[in-house]
């Protein structure tokens with residue numbers, strides 16, 4: 046499959062205080078590196094998940110891809126064209142082919158616009174000749190399973206699930222090749238979550254767009270995505286096929302995240318792994334492997350040496366950064382694979 050989106054060594058930095066304050070507080074780094082050298086690709090029609098605790102940099106990656114945030118360095122190319130180096134006007138035709146579904150569906154919809162105006166706004170934003178607004182709104186509402194008379198409603202007259210459907214319809218307005226869905230199920234009842242996910246999956250089947258999905262919900266990742274990337278302090282610490290990572294996580298952080306996720310299999314032996322302490326601040330990064338302060342397997346080298354990226358011997362597409370990656374050994378009598386430690390150093 047050819048790459049639709051290719052992100053290479055992306056770095057995003059935020060200034061957190063002015064130079065005078067930095068001088069006064071004695072800090073030599075008045076900035077925060079939210080994304081540190083992230084690389085990945087998404088193929089046409091593929092679904093990739095970005096997973097990680099709050100503050101790990103997921104939304105910043107999404108905002109940088111769609112041009113709401115400048116990168117410090119690195120490259121973003123879409124359909125073979127490097128877009129970071131283009132001017133605003135030159136970028137527009139590429140940005141039009143990507144759509145973002147924001148986290149808060151009602152808050153992200155302008156309260157004074159009717160659903161009809163909201164659904165046809167993308168045409169106006171991108172300076173495209175507007176088709177018949179009524180016809181277009183009805184077509185988009187039909188796509189997401191809402192009646193045509195919803196076009197007259199305002200955002201506050203929508204339930205959470207309906208607002209999410211309108212958000213999906215709006216994202217589909219310009220027939221994008223890539224949808225970025227930031228927490229598409231957040232704040233919804235479980236039954237409505239299922240409906241929204243099924244709708245996204247059906248539309249993807251019908252329309253063939255790629256989806257970059259940002260979520261804390263590992264059940265969503267497991268059932269909806271082809272590949273997943275696990276983020277920690279702005280870096281990918283593991284990337285690979287969703288099936289392979291669920292089957293055989295290599296990084297202890299991934300292992301802990303998966304273990305904290307309720308198992309759908311009632312016979313599975315559920316081993317919760319407590320993560321020690323809080324996520325460190327990206328302004329005070331631990332030395333060596335940045336996860337070592339919370340890792341139950343950490344050894345001396347982990348606090349000293351930043352781990353290189355390695356790949357899984359049975360799947361070269363599965364990469365991770367760990368000095369002591371986990372290897373699976375199925376112990377008979379256990380319902381669930383038991384992970385043992387295999388040192389590489």
Ligand SMILES: Nc1ncnc2c1ncn2[C@@H]1O[C@H](COP(=O)(O)OP(=O)(O)OP(=O)(O)O)[C@@H](O)[C@H]1O
Nearest residue numbers: 059060077079098099100101102103104105106327
């Ligand atoms: N505009 C900004 N100015 C300064 N720091 C920022 C800004 N936006 C994000 N950050 C910081 O960048 C880091 C990454 O934030 P980001 O929102 O990308 O994380 P996230 O993984 O998407 O979190 P969440 O799951 O809570 O949305 C955090 O430390 C955050 O505080």
